[in-house]
Amino acid sequence: MSLTVRYFAALRERMGMAEETVTAPAATGEQLIDWLIERDALAEILAHPSTRIIVNDEIVPRVHALKAGDTVAFCPPFSGG
Amino acid sequence: MSLTVRYFAALRERMGMAEETVTAPAATGEQLIDWLIERDALAEILAHPSTRIIVNDEIVPRVHALKAGDTVAFCPPFSGG
Amino acid sequence: MSVTVRVQTARFDAGALLNALSGRDSDCGAVASFSGQVRGGHGLLALELEHYPGVTETALERIARHAVGRWDLRQATIIHRTGRMEIGEEIVFVGATAPHRRAALDAVSFMIDVLKTQAPFWKKEYDEQGERWVEARASDDEAAARWLTQTEDMPA
């Protein structure tokens, strides 16, 4: 299904883009990570256990179910304050 | 021996004075309290376990040894801040 | 009971924010605050802060509202800057007012600890060698974990 994918901070720089639209057979955030890793061979950064997923502006667990049209943002660990 | 005695806050108002000089046979703060209680029948306020003793500007335990000329201040529980 | 949350690039005046919190509620004796600034040393030249517009503000609002509910607060304020900041410039201000001091002090500790791990901000350091993204610190996770149960990732 079609998904909007966003990358932030170190991930954005590593991917070379802030946003892309992908058509991926991914039912959850975790599966989308696996699909992106396979596509780009970027295992270590996307698979990092601290990388968080925000779906449609809500921070969700990696096993959160995705639906067509979702915006999925990948976030390195937060470092504000 | 001769001692200067100071009273603060509620104690000052209860005693009706801020300071007096007494000649008392008291070797410690505790003994001075006992002597003052006997003199004034003010047991409950001076004997209150939270009443503190400051000798020559240092907060000391009740068993602190007194010497002639000491200034002994009696302080109800502190309530600053 | 009011919550004020802002994400902004403009500088702010921590003292003015503190005074705005103080004395507004006459039954409110305690005001606590924390402010964070860009710390020099190790050749640092500047910081740049990135956030997730919309999501970050919502996260800060949840944190502040959670604090107001968990402690007996009258006001909770979180102001966080983004963009480029020089050494000594303010990054974040967190403040709380309450009838009792322990509530105000604990709420401020909670808000800054939880903000560090639960609000989408990313910090990049610039020095003479170049630039690098700041890694999250295990000590920050531990500080946030003090306040959160195992099942509760984001205070709602």
Add this chain to the structure above:
Amino acid sequence: MSVTVRVQTARFDAGALLNALSGRDSDCGAVASFSGQVRGGHGLLALELEHYPGVTETALERIARHAVGRWDLRQATIIHRTGRMEIGEEIVFVGATAPHRRAALDAVSFMIDVLKTQAPFWKKEYDEQGERWVEARASDDEAAARWLTQTEDMPA
């Protein structure tokens, strides 16, 4: 590393005190503060604060110096008013700066908790019924006890 302690009848500006602490040391990212005000309610009209001149200032200095040594502080400030204060007026300001936030936050909690039981201040409340000395609260003793060992009555 500096300690500022004042006992004064004059009003003070908590925001200005906070800003005076902030940004003075470039290796110092964290500033925490607590300020206490006269709380209204229960018919209270005003407060009057008494202290033991000399002894109180020494006690505050010891508390601040103890905090600087116990945590890694750059600055510690305690300003406490005495005399008569109306509702909403400031009573006390406690502030600390440190390289790390936990040090600044804990030092501020320590200083205000310990001040309440270890520094000679006495508070009298005025209301329409008359006046009364404020009793010390058991919760204040417990708060101070968190920071002090059994043998250490006054931090030296």
